[in-house]
Amino acid sequence: MRMRNILIVHDSKPVRNLLSMYTFAEMEDALPYGAANGREGLELMQKTRFDVVVCANRMEGMSGIEVAREIRKLPQGKDTPFVLLTATLNGEIKDAMARNHIDHCLEVPFEAPALAVMINQVCNPVQWRTSRRVSIPGMGVRLRVNGKMVEGSPINISQGGISLEMNHPGPGIDLLTGAVLSLEFPGEYNAEPVEEIPIRLLQMMVAGWNPDGRPGKLRTVWQFVKPAERAVQTLNWVFEQLETPNW
Numbered sequence: 001m002r003m004r005n006i007l008i009v010h011d012s013k014p015v016r017n018l019l020s021m022y023t024f025a026e027m028e029d030a031l032p033y034g035a036a037n038g039r040e041g042l043e044l045m046q047k048t049r050f051d052v053v054v055c056a057n058r059m060e061g062m063s064g065i066e067v068a069r070e071i072r073k074l075p076q077g078k079d080t081p082f083v084l085l086t087a088t089l090n091g092e093i094k095d096a097m098a099r100n101h102i103d104h105c106l107e108v109p110f111e112a113p114a115l116a117v118m119i120n121q122v123c124n125p126v127q128w129r130t131s132r133r134v135s136i137p138g139m140g141v142r143l144r145v146n147g148k149m150v151e152g153s154p155i156n157i158s159q160g161g162i163s164l165e166m167n168h169p170g171p172g173i174d175l176l177t178g179a180v181l182s183l184e185f186p187g188e189y190n191a192e193p194v195e196e197i198p199i200r201l202l203q204m205m206v207a208g209w210n211p212d213g214r215p216g217k218l219r220t221v222w223q224f225v226k227p228a229e230r231a232v233q234t235l236n237w238v239f240e241q242l243e244t245p246n247w
Contacts, residue, residue, distance in 0.1 A: 003031040003160075003202070003223060004123055005048060009041040009055040009067060010034075012084075017055060019054060019115065026116035028203055028221060038062030045077050051123045053077075054115070057086040057093070065093075068100045079121035133158045134242055140184035143168055144196070146177065152220075154218050156246055157183075162199070163224040168215045175201050181222065185238055194234050198225040 006023055010016040016034045032088040033048065035041035039062060041053070053071065057064035064084050071077035086093060086104040097105065104122055106114060133156045141164065145148045151165030162181065179201065183194040199222040207223065208217035227235075 003029050004051045004119070004121065005049075006032045006051045006228075007041060007050040007055075008028050008032050008033075008034050009038060009042060009053065009059075009064070010036055011056065011059040011061075022112040022115050023119070026112050027119065029193070030119070031202065038067040038070070040066055041213075042074075045071055045074055045080075045179065049076055051132045052081050052083065052247050054119070057084050065096045065102065068102050072101055083118055083122065089221055091175060133163075134239075136185065136238075138186035142182040142184075143179065144177045144182075145175060153226050155219070159232075159239055160161055161202070161221065164220050164222065166218050166220060168210075168218055175204065179222070181224075185234075189241055190237050191234050194227075194231045197227045197231055199223060200225050 004027070008016055008019045010019065010021075011160075013036065020032040020034060020065045023032045028040065033044055033050070037059060038055075041055065044050075045053075045113070047111055053068075055067050056062040062070075064086070068082045069086070071080065081104060082102050084097060085108050086105055087108050088104060089107055094106075094185050094203075097103075106118055122222060135152070135156045140156070141150045141152055141155050143152050143164065143166065148169065150166055152164040155163040155165055157163070179199050180196040181199045182196055185191040185193075200218060202223050203221035205219050206215045206217070207219045208215075209217040
């Protein structure tokens, strides 16, 4: 699954975190990046390709409209959808948006679904889904986090990542760092095992609770991070043998 890189520019850290949480809650394929001001946003734009920019208008230093103007000067930002967050949408703001090629805005305050709808309008993930998510019965999974083996079972897999149901690893284990995954495919695929792909946690939800009130079962989504060429070849071979239609 290809992830959508979302750049969120806002000078309030709590609001910035809230907007990031909105994208995680509403879109499973969104990967938000935060910038505390326009200059930080422009620096990130020069390092990373973003699919959408969500930017507050009223900020200290550069305004959102000024940020859009500078982004349009960058080769990688010329056509990037830009969503302006504004509390006031008057004639002056509309004129400035038109002059700076800003076609989308959200009036604040708004609910989380409104942000998701807007992002899906300007950046439609359906057009990108060339990879498939499939369930492979009998596929073995070994997950190691910070050197500790964690029990887990696959829900589905794509050529870009995997969904797992897993036991909560317990206190002191940070799922956000140091995770690697190994895969063993059923014999009918005639595929060698894939050893220790670095993975990054994208999404997590509690699927079950222990009697003492602590999380028990987790459902997680992981992205493969720069898998070795041999691992890529094995995954490609497995998916070539599957006839599950794209979705």
